[in-house]
Amino acid sequence: DTEVTQTPKHLVMGMTNKKSLKCEQHMGHRAMYWYKQKAKKPPELMFVYSYEKLSINESVPSRFSPECPNSSLLNLHLHALQPEDSALYLCASSHPGQGKSKTQYFGPGTRLLVL
Amino acid sequence: AQTVTQSQPEMSVQEAETVTLSCTYDTSESDYYLFWYKQPPSRQMILVIRQEAYKQQNATENRFSVNFQKAAKSFSLKISDSQLGDAAMYFCAYRSGSSNTGKLIFGQGTTLQVKP
Numbered sequence: 427d428t429e430v431t432q433t434p435k436h437l438v439m440g441m442t443n444k445k446s447l448k449c450e451q452h453m454g455h456r457a458m459y460w461y462k463q464k465a466k467k468p469p470e471l472m473f474v475y476s477y478e479k480l481s482i483n484e485s486v487p488s489r490f491s492p493e494c495p496n497s498s499l500l501n502l503h504l505h506a507l508q509p510e511d512s513a514l515y516l517c518a519s520s521h522p523g524q525g526k527s528k529t530q531y532f533g534p535g536t537r538l539l540v541l
Numbered sequence: 542a543q544t545v546t547q548s549q550p551e552m553s554v555q556e557a558e559t560v561t562l563s564c565t566y567d568t569s570e571s572d573y574y575l576f577w578y579k580q581p582p583s584r585q586m587i588l589v590i591r592q593e594a595y596k597q598q599n600a601t602e603n604r605f606s607v608n609f610q611k612a613a614k615s616f617s618l619k620i621s622d623s624q625l626g627d628a629a630m631y632f633c634a635y636r637s638g639s640s641n642t643g644k645l646i647f648g649q650g651t652t653l654q655v656k657p
Contacts, residue, residue, distance in 0.1 A: 457643055468632055468647035469586070482642050514584060520643050528636070528643045529576070532586035 430533035449517030547648035564633030572638030
C-alpha cells in the first residue's frame with residue numbers, strides 16, 4: 427500500500443481565516459513533506475519532518491505552520507494567508523535515511539484558494 | 542548545487558506509438574537516484590520509475606523504460622504503446638544518495654498529449 431491521504435480536497439479561505447490541512451500515511455514512513463505547487467510548475471518543497479522533528483524549513487513565511495503530532499500524521503496550519511498562496515498543497519512521505527526505499531509517495535493534494 | 546533540466550515543455554504522441562521524454566541533470570556526486578513522476582490532470586503525483594545511479598542496467602516498468610546515460614548525465618523516459626491514460630505532466634527528479642532529508646530536485650516538467 428503506497429497511499430497518502432490528504433484532507434480536505436478543496437479549501438476556500440479568506441485572508442483572516444485560520445484553517446488546517448491534514449495528511450496521513452500508514453506505510454510506516456518516518457519522513458513527511460509539504461510541497462506547494464502552482465499550475466504547470468514543479469512542486470516546491472516547504473517543510474520536511476524526519477522522525478517527527480522538523481528537519482527542513484525552506485524559508486517559508488510564518489503564516490504557514492507545520493505540525494507532526496505522530497509518525498502517521500502531518501498538519502499544515504494556515505493563518506492570514508495572501509491570495510498568492512493559492513496553490514495545490516501536496517504531502518509526501520518516505521522512509522528516512524539513505525537508499526531507494528526513500529522514494530517519496532505523494533498524496534492527491536489540497537487545492538487552496540485564498541480570497 | 543544539483544540541477545535538473547527538461548527541455549521539452551510539451552510533447553505529443555499518437556496512441557499506440559512510442560515517445561521519449563528528455564531529462565538532463567547536473568551533479569558532482571556519484572551516488573544519487575533519479576525518478577520520473579507522472580501527474581495527470583487529476584493532480585495526483587504518481588511514481589513511474591526510478592533508477593539508482595550505481596546500476597548500469599536501465600530500469601523498466603511495463604511500458605515505461607529509461608535510457609540512463611551516466612557519463613552524459615541524461616535520463617530519458619520512453620513510453621511504448623502510448624495510451625490515452627498516459628496523458629499527463631511528467632517530472633524528472635533527482636535525489637542525492639547522501640541526503641538524509643530525501644529532498645527532491647525537480648525539472649520543470651513536460652506535458653504529454655496523447656492523440657487518439
